[in-house]
Amino acid sequence: MATIIFPGSFDPLTLGHTDIINRALGIFDKVVVAVLENAGKANLFSLQEREALIREEFAHAGQRIEVDSFSGLLVEFAQRKKTRLILRGLRAISDFDYEAQMALMNKSLSNEVETLFLMTQETYSYVSSSLVRQVASFGGDVGPLVPKGVNNALKKKFSKKG
Numbered sequence: 357m358a359t360i361i362f363p364g365s366f367d368p369l370t371l372g373h374t375d376i377i378n379r380a381l382g383i384f385d386k387v388v389v390a391v392l393e394n395a396g397k398a399n400l401f402s403l404q405e406r407e408a409l410i411r412e413e414f415a416h417a418g419q420r421i422e423v424d425s426f427s428g429l430l431v432e433f434a435q436r437k438k439t440r441l442i443l444r445g446l447r448a449i450s451d452f453d454y455e456a457q458m459a460l461m462n463k464s465l466s467n468e469v470e471t472l473f474l475m476t477q478e479t480y481s482y483v484s485s486s487l488v489r490q491v492a493s494f495g496g497d498v499g500p501l502v503p504k505g506v507n508n509a510l511k512k513k514f515s516k517k518g
């Protein structure tokens with residue numbers, strides 16, 4: 357059974373992420389969405405919130421999606437999940453340097469690990485979690501860029517703060 361890990365901060369999940377996950381479900385038996393704990397970083401959504409929003413969005417996929425969190429090295433998480441495959445989305449050339457560095461670093465940490473890339477659908481090539489957070493914080497409409505549950509959660513976050 358081919359299992360692939362899709363790691364990230366997911367603060368929050370965007371339609372760019374869901375596009376990659378859905379396409380990966382068409383190729384692999386199981387996708388483990390690995391949410392980075394980011395203990396030192398100030399996230400908008402807590403780890404539990406980020407995980408819950410992903411679970412809600414992929415409830416229909418049943419056992420074929422697992423949402424888990426990790427801290428520390430991704431290659432060690434991959435070993436615990438008994439897979440060698442890591443998936444990342446590429447939006448544009450500008451993503452390439454960072455992604456190549458991570459893939460090569462992971463390879464040097466564990467030679468058996470392979471990082472696979474899917475090009476993000478063009479419609480979402482400009483979407484990032486950080487821009488979504490910024491626009492939503494100023495009251496901009498990010499509805500077309502994130503799942504419904506995430507849009508509602510963003511509205512709640514910023515109406516509480518505002």
Ligand code: PNS
Pocket residue numbers: 363364365366392428429430431457458461462
């Ligand atoms: O969504 P992001 O923030 O671009 O995801 C980055 C992530 C989580 C894939 C990356 O920061 C990561 O793998 N962190 C774990 C630490 C690690 O393994 N570092 C060595 C490889 S760069």
